[in-house]
Amino acid sequence: MEALRFVVCGRPECRQVFFLCSACDRGRRYCGAxxxxxxxxxxxxxAGRRYQRTRDGRLAHAARQAAWRQRQKVTHQSPPRGAPEATVAGEPARPAMGADAEAGPARHLPHAPPSLPTCASCGRTSPFTRHTTLARTHLGPRWRGGRPP
Ligand SMILES: [Zn+2]
Ligand SMILES: [Zn+2]
Structure with missing residues (x-):
């Protein structure tokens, strides 16, 4: 059985973890197109816009943090502060039911999908993964007999 390589997306703003099989492992560094x-x-x-780029990254990070906090708040049923659209106007008889449906067990998946590592390129799955690159694997046996790298 062939092992998939464990890869972390090369974009600092993304850092998505994905897997590649050896057939598709051609030095790919990013999780997707x-x-x-x-x-x-x-x-x-x-080259010309280093400042702008770091600023974009920070904004993206802040947005992700905010989204995460928002989810946490929903789970704990406390209304987000400073978000007027969250306090629903109208239908005064149903807010409790609405809150229940929002934070209830519906979020919990009864059947977790099998989380076998899957090649991000061709979709092949394998229970085995490796964190090393192919190049390093090939170098392995040579180190034993010769000098260290
Ligand atoms: Zn990515
Ligand atoms: Zn593949």
Whole structure:
């Protein structure tokens, strides 16, 4: 059985973990086409716009944090502060039911999907993963007999 390689997306703003089988492992560094495209655009911008780029990254990070906090608040049933659209006007008889449906056990999946590592490129699954690159694996046996790298 073939092992998939454990890869972390090369975009610092993403850091998505994904897997690649050896057939698809051609030095791919990004989790998807969107990220590799963005990474290319960003590296082209990098020369003249380093400041802008770091600022974008920070904004994206803040947005993710806010979204996460928002989810936490929903789970704990406390209304988000400073979000007037969350306090629903109308239907005064049903707010309690609405809150129950929002934070109830509906979020909990009864059957967790099998989380076998899947090749992000061709969809092949494998119960085995490796954190090393192919190159390093090939170098392995040589170290034993010769000098250290
Ligand atoms: Zn990514
Ligand atoms: Zn593959």
């Amino acid at each position: 969107a990220c590799s495209r963005r990474a290319r655009t960003e590296s082209m911008r990098q």
